[in-house]
Amino acid sequence: MWQQENQKLVINKISAILDATDLAYAEQMTEMFDGARRIFISGAGRSKLVGNFLGMRLMHSGYDVSMVGEIVTPSIKGGDLLIIISGSGETEQLVAFTNKAKSVGAKIVLICSKAESTIGDLADGVFQIGKQDLYKTVKGMPMGTVFELSTLVFLESVVSHLIWEKEIPEEKMRERHANME
Numbered sequence: 001m002w003q004q005e006n007q008k009l010v011i012n013k014i015s016a017i018l019d020a021t022d023l024a025y026a027e028q029m030t031e032m033f034d035g036a037r038r039i040f041i042s043g044a045g046r047s048k049l050v051g052n053f054l055g056m057r058l059m060h061s062g063y064d065v066s067m068v069g070e071i072v073t074p075s076i077k078g079g080d081l082l083i084i085i086s087g088s089g090e091t092e093q094l095v096a097f098t099n100k101a102k103s104v105g106a107k108i109v110l111i112c113s114k115a116e117s118t119i120g121d122l123a124d125g126v127f128q129i130g131k132q133d134l135y136k137t138v139k140g141m142p143m144g145t146v147f148e149l150s151t152l153v154f155l156e157s158v159v160s161h162l163i164w165e166k167e168i169p170e171e172k173m174r175e176r177h178a179n180m181e
Contacts (some may be wrong), residue, residue: 091159
């Protein structure tokens with residue numbers, strides 16, 4: 001019985017966050033993806049893992065995507081897009097990445113729970129997932145869980161929007177999927 005209650009807690013909290021998220025974001029993000037020469041994605045901790053999900057799906061959808069910090073990641077340049085996933089928008093390493101990207105003329109997108117932040121002030125686009133007051137401490141969902149899970153679901157819905165709008169067949173996505181796993 002307790003497990004069912006915990007599942008409802010998680011689902012209800014994510015639903016509340018997503019209900020408070022601007023529906024126009026999917027179209028705006030798609031336009032930014034399409035306008036970029038290449039896409040770079042970064043985050044820290046579990047937010048980085050959420051970024052890995054997004055990076056994989058964007059690659060499957062035909063975009064040129066790199067994950068910041070990987071040994072084969074190329075230099076970011078003007079015309080590129082850096083996507084930062086950070087609940088606070090204040091993570092020191094991510095602020096440094098943002099400043100570097102800005103200095104070479106790349107565009108920056110922040111996906112966050114708090115739009116007013118150091119990275120938010122530098123970004124060309126800020127996508128706040130939910131509203132700040134919805135991120136109060138939730139027993140059973142510690143240390144950023146609400147943001148990370150909500151952002152994962154939100155970004156999966158953005159990818160769903162993107163592949164629907166562009167009519168990308170799943171077979172085409174499968175062709176791009178790793179075949180050495």
